[in-house]
Amino acid sequence: MIRTQHLSRKFGTMTALDDVNIHVKPHEATVIMGGSGSGKTTLLRLLASLECPTSGNIYFSDESLVGIRQKRLYELRAKMGMVFQYSALLNSLSVFENVAFPLREHTDLDDFIIQTIVTMKLEQVGLRGFEHMMPSQLSGGMAKRVAFARAIAMDPEVVFFDEPTSGLDPISAGVISNMILDLTKKAKMTSIVVTHDVHAGLDIADHVILLWQGKVIMEGTSDMIRNSDDARVLQFIEGRPDGPIPFSRSETAFVDDLMHKPGTVRMG
Numbered sequence: 001m002i003r004t005q006h007l008s009r010k011f012g013t014m015t016a017l018d019d020v021n022i023h024v025k026p027h028e029a030t031v032i033m034g035g036s037g038s039g040k041t042t043l044l045r046l047l048a049s050l051e052c053p054t055s056g057n058i059y060f061s062d063e064s065l066v067g068i069r070q071k072r073l074y075e076l077r078a079k080m081g082m083v084f085q086y087s088a089l090l091n092s093l094s095v096f097e098n099v100a101f102p103l104r105e106h107t108d109l110d111d112f113i114i115q116t117i118v119t120m121k122l123e124q125v126g127l128r129g130f131e132h133m134m135p136s137q138l139s140g141g142m143a144k145r146v147a148f149a150r151a152i153a154m155d156p157e158v159v160f161f162d163e164p165t166s167g168l169d170p171i172s173a174g175v176i177s178n179m180i181l182d183l184t185k186k187a188k189m190t191s192i193v194v195t196h197d198v199h200a201g202l203d204i205a206d207h208v209i210l211l212w213q214g215k216v217i218m219e220g221t222s223d224m225i226r227n228s229d230d231a232r233v234l235q236f237i238e239g240r241p242d243g244p245i246p247f248s249r250s251e252t253a254f255v256d257d258l259m260h261k262p263g264t265v266r267m268g
């Protein structure tokens with residue numbers, strides 16, 4: 001469905017992704033995990049063609065996304081749905097109009113059909129009856145579900161989720177995880193989920209990709225990850241503060257920064 005070839009992304013001198021080669025299979029839930037700053041969102045944005053790599057390539061059903069024409073990219077985007085890290089609803093539009101938005105953007109369906117589709121999608125996420133509410137009136141969990149309904153409005157082939165359960169109570173997080181499972185198993189969509197939530201991630205994953213400092217350190221089924229004896233994987237799974245994964249990712253030594261050595265950022 002989607003694969004990457006020697007994919008790298010730099011921001012200035014910072015290498016956010018380094019030679020990533022992954023393969024996302026259709027009708028599976030692929031879960032991308034890793035610590036904060038490990039490159040998860042960057043990878044997701046590249047897979048969704050929201051930004052360009054510094055080097056390497058991404059293929060969507062064997063079609064290269066690098067160098068693709070704008071018109072073709074727009075056509076491919078209609079096959080992709082996205083739930084962003086902070087829901088990213090359009091604040092000036094009602095719940096109904098947020099979910100209708102991709103349909104109005106990508107199709108010329110008449111209002112009656114749009115209304116039917118929006119009602120179906122809101123029913124799917126348990127929010128039928130909330131059409132007239134504004135994003136500011138929603139709880140965090142409801143906003144995520146509206147974002148979910150919007151992402152699946154076009155019946156996409158693949159849906160990208162960035163931290164779909166973060167900031168939610170365990171029940172709301174469980175509801176979202178079940179919705180992702182239903183989407184993948186029953187509706188046969190392909191889902192790519194970025195999450196910090198190790199347990200939720202391992203529960204829904206057919207395939208796990210574990211990132212560390214922009215590199216894939218392990219790939220496999222949830223059981224392979226759970227049974228790994230790699231010290232970095234164990235530290236991440238067990239959430240231990242000490243281990244081979246450092247808390248700070250600064251490229252200069254702390255003492256050099258304190259001494260204002262050349263090349264370091266000075267305050268004031």
Ligand SMILES: Nc1ncnc2c1ncn2[C@@H]1O[C@H](COP(=O)(O)OP(=O)(O)OP(=O)(O)O)[C@@H](O)[C@H]1O
Binds near residue numbers: 037039041
């Ligand atoms: N637009 C950008 N400009 C500069 N640096 C960026 C940009 N986007 C990401 N980075 C850097 O790339 C690295 C990876 O960031 P990314 O957002 O992919 O991490 P993440 O794994 O999603 O982290 P989190 O779990 O905290 O969301 C970080 O060091 C970040 O500062």
Ligand SMILES: [Mg+2]
Binds near residue numbers: 085
């Ligand atoms: Mg992120």
